[in-house]
Amino acid sequence: MLMQKPNPLHAFLPATGEAAELVAGFNWAATSIGSVGTWPEVLRATVALILQSPVPIVTLWGEDGIMIYNDAYSIFAGGRHPQLFGSKVREGWAEIADFNDNVMRVGLSGRTLAYRDQELTLTRRGIPEPVWMNLDYSPVVNERGLPIGVMAIVVETTEKVRAERALAQLNATLESRVEERTRERDRMWRLSTDVMVVADFSGRIVAVNPAWTSQLGWAERELIGADLVSFVHPDDMDGTRAEVQSLSRGVTTLKFENRYRHKDGSWRWLSWSAVPDENFIHAAGRDIQAEKxxxxxxxxxxxxxxxxxxxxxxxxxxxxxxxxxxxxxxxxxxxxxxxxxxxxxxxxxxxxxxxxxxxxxxxxxxxxxxxxxxxSRRQTLDPKPTDANRLIGDLEELIRRTVGPQIEVEVAGAAGLWTTRTDRNQLDNAILNLCINARDAMPHGGRLTIETANRWMDHMSAGDRDLKPGQYISICVSDTGTGMTPEVMNRAFDPFFTTKPMGQGTGLGLSMIYGFARQSGGQVRIYSEEGQGSMVCIYLPRHFGEDAVQDETETSHDLPRSDDGETVLVVDDEPGVRLLVTEVLRDLGYRAIEAADGPAGLRILQSDARVDLLITDVGLPGGMNGRQVADAARQYRASLKVLFITGYAENAVIGNGHLDPGMEVLTKPFTVEGLANRIRTMIES
Missing domain, CATH: 1.10.287 (Helix Hairpins)
Structure with missing residues (x-):
């Protein structure tokens, strides 16, 4: 919502938000902190900070702990909002007054407090209810360094705690079942229900116990002298013979599984424990069919x-x-x-x-x-020849500001780096994401290195990276941080997997980078050792062709015009988009022809009307998508230039970034300047 009648005293407040309006409209003179005009700068800065945070934060000001909080905290407060706003914390949350007494006492003495999954009983919806929270309290100090308030970050963990206790849904019951099953197995062992066998080192059976008859149906006389492996499933024979040979060479104990033939022709899974002595192999096989x-x-x-x-x-x-x-x-x-x-x-x-x-x-x-x-690996890429060194150079200042002064940033761009053909915006995002991950892995500072290199992948090195042999460039981001365990590396690209604390990571960053790299014909690999830092490398194919070009955003604001009556056919079923494109064309001196679907556009292209450029949406009604229209039109106009515009997942339809000559793609939403420059460039090419 928008704030009404701006007041110079409220200039420090954000322009939107319910909490900002409450701050502007509250009678602060009736509280111990006084009217807004008397607020010290530290209070103004603190309030401005918390109001813009998406995390629930409340400031407890002065000895009374006057509550000023943001919109996220108002959701946490439930039915107590907005009555809590401007109240004394001990009175506002009367049911936990003792707890907050301690908070104020500790905070105003300059110390911090932190609680994880702290249980409190609050009345937020008319009735007392137990809730769990992560609570972090820090003192707010004035210009002389004296504590004058307390800032509290409040993250509710009730659902997580309940889920963990329920799972603990399940573990206790599972453990008791395992214990019971173990006791049953012990009883079965004492009663010799496991099949036991003594065989020589060639695998010839010397002795068997009665369980062979009760469990597998074989009589003793049918087994003595037979080859132990002859009763094993054909698919398990080689493995079983190898285990027998290992025992004959002196391996002290072995555990393995295989399938044994029952006399009725069926197969039973057995788990074997085997040990050798001087002359024989002694083995016990437990029926694990049910467990399988x-x-x-x-x-x-x-x-x-x-x-x-x-x-x-x-x-x-x-x-x-x-x-x-x-x-x-x-x-x-x-x-x-x-x-x-x-x-x-x-x-x-x-x-x-x-x-x-x-x-x-x-x-x-x-x-x-x-x-x-x-x-989701469904974005429509707009690949262009790209100089990765120049792209990283343009990002360097943003990266340094993002990771902060505690982290030393080093950029090592390879001389003579090959050009790659990729979506520059997506590569920007990928590199920035990797730098943010590296920053988070170095909470106490460290060194972040971004380096590029030319890579010639032979069959072996390409196979190791699941790539085709050939020439690639690599962009590697490394850090001196905490590193990863093998288990974390194995799951790092899984969607929603994150090792960051709750609320600090979605688990989507590396998954998005992996999707972008694979769509671009490349790969991502992680190299890490726990405690020794990590390196993530993006591999992208070398581009043979035109050199890297500047971004369209770097062009002049004077839009290029048509001075020769060029004609552009616009095919789009969305009237608003069609109107925008045709208005831009006409303002720039082009003649614009409109069509609302593929068949209508194709009829125009089959006529003798002049068309210098076809602009078409990819997803169209009428039984023909934009690529089909373009392909059909080129049967009549072989050199027709085509600009696809798309906003969703038709990347496969238009060629997964590998378009025919004279075809390009522009992703919605686009700027008027970007559209005008692309039209002029394509017509003149």
Whole structure:
């Protein structure tokens, strides 16, 4: 929501948010901290900080602990909001007054407190209920270093704690079952129900116990003198013979499994323990047929649980997406509404900020959708010849600001680095993500290195990386941080897998990087040792062809015009997009022809109308997608230039980034400047 009647005293507040409005409208003079005009700068800065945080934070100011909190905390407060706002913490949360007495006492003495999964009983919905929280309390100090307030970060962990206790759903019961089964096995062993055999070192059976008859149906006379391996399943024979040979060479004990033939022709899984003495092999085989079947069922249950967890993560992800998009749409809609009002009132001075605000929100929305599509490996790539050294150079300052002064950043770009053909925006995101991961692995500082190299992959090295032999470039980001265990490395690219604390990582970053690299014909590999740091390398194919070009965003704001009556056919079923493109074309002097679906566009292309460029959406109604329209049109116009515009997952339709000459792709949403430059470049090429 938008703040009304701006007040200079409230300049430190964010422009939006319920909590910001509450701060602006609250009668602070009635509290011990006084009116906003008397607030010290540290209080203003603290309030501005917490109001912009997505994490639930509350500031407890002064001896009374006056509560000022953000929108995220208001959700945590439940039905106690907004009454808590501006109240004394001991009175606002009366049921835990003793707990907060200690918090204020410790915080105002300059010390910190931290609780993990702290249980408290709160009344947030009319009735007392137990809740669990991660609580971090830090003193807020004035310019003289004296504590004058306490900042509390509150993350509710109730659902996690309940789930863990329930799982502990399950472990206690499982342990008791295992213990019971173990006792049963001990009784079975004492009663000699396991099959036992004595054989010489050639595998010839010397003696068997009665369990062979009760368990496998074979009589003693049918077994004595027979080859032990002759009763084994054909698929297990080689492995069993190898185990017998190992025992004959002096291996002291062996455990292995195989399938044995029952006299009725069926097969039974046995788990063997075998030891040799001077003359014979002594082995006991336990029937594990039921356990094998149970293991299969358990795996199915684990798969179902894992799927359930992934679906829960998807639910959290979509909730976050909805939140982000609602914020972005609020920014776009609000700025456009203000722009409309100002134009209607004839007040044109300063309207550029509303335009810029809407454009900024649009760019952020576009970035969000691209990240999501990268995670699902369905984003439409816009590959172009790219100089990775120059791209990293453009990113270097942003990387240094992101990782902070505790971390030394070193960039080592290979001289004569080959050009690669890739989506530069996605490569930007991938490198930045790897640098953020490296920063998080070095909480106490360290060294981050970004290096590039030319790589010639022969059959062996390419096979190790699941790549085709050939020439590649590598971009490696290494750190001197905590490193990874083999188990973590094996799961690092799994969606939703993260080793970061709850709320600090989605587990999507490396998955998105892997999806982007594979779509680009490359690969990602992790090299790490626990406690010794990590290195993540992106391998991308070398590009043979034109040199790397500048981004369209670096071009002039003077849009290139048509001065020769060039004609562009626009095929798109979305009227708003069609209107935008045709308006841009006409403003720049082009003649624009419109078609709402593939068949209509193809009829125009089959006529003798002049068409210098076809701009078509990929997903079209009418039975023909954009690629089909372009391919059909080239039967009549072999040199027709085609610009595909797409906003979703039609990457496979248009060639997975490998387009025919004269075809290019532009990803929605696009800027007018980017569209105009691409049209001019393609027509003149």
């Amino acid at each position: 079947e149970a293991a299969g069922a358990l795996k199915s249950a684990e798969d179902a649980l894992r799927q359930s967890q992934k679906m829960e993560a998807v639910g959290q992800l979509t909730g976050g997406i909805a939140h982000d998009f609602n914020n972005l749409l609020t920014g776009i809609g609000g700025n456009l509404e203000l722009l409309q009002q100002r134009i209607a009132q004839g007040r044109l001075q300063g309207i550029e900020r509303y335009i810029e605000g809407a454009q900024t929100a649009t760019r952020r929305a576009a970035s969000l959708t691209h990240r999501l599509l990268a995670f």
